[in-house]
Amino acid sequence: MNVSSKSFNWIRTYTPWEQAQIWREKQRLAREDFETASSTASSTFLNVSQNLASGLGTIAAQRAYDRVQAKVKSVVNKQA
Numbered sequence: 001m002n003v004s005s006k007s008f009n010w011i012r013t014y015t016p017w018e019q020a021q022i023w024r025e026k027q028r029l030a031r032e033d034f035e036t037a038s039s040t041a042s043s044t045f046l047n048v049s050q051n052l053a054s055g056l057g058t059i060a061a062q063r064a065y066d067r068v069q070a071k072v073k074s075v076v077n078k079q080a
Contacts, residue, residue, distance in 0.1 A: 014022065
């Protein structure tokens with residue numbers, strides 16, 4: 001019984017130069033994906049930070065306003 005192996009000679013293999021170019025292209029695409037994701041995350045964190053600061057400022061202003069109103073109300077009630 002004779003066993004022979006079949007080879008796929010019709011499949012083109014890449015030259016080392018082509019393999020290097022393919023690898024560089026994959027690295028470039030991966031870097032672009034990372035930079036896009038990084039930029040998106042960075043801008044999202046910046047927006048969250050700004051919204052937090054704005055919200056805290058609004059709360060502080062509202063509490064100060066409420067304190068002033070309470071003080072005015074107490075003064076008016078004392079005079080009446």
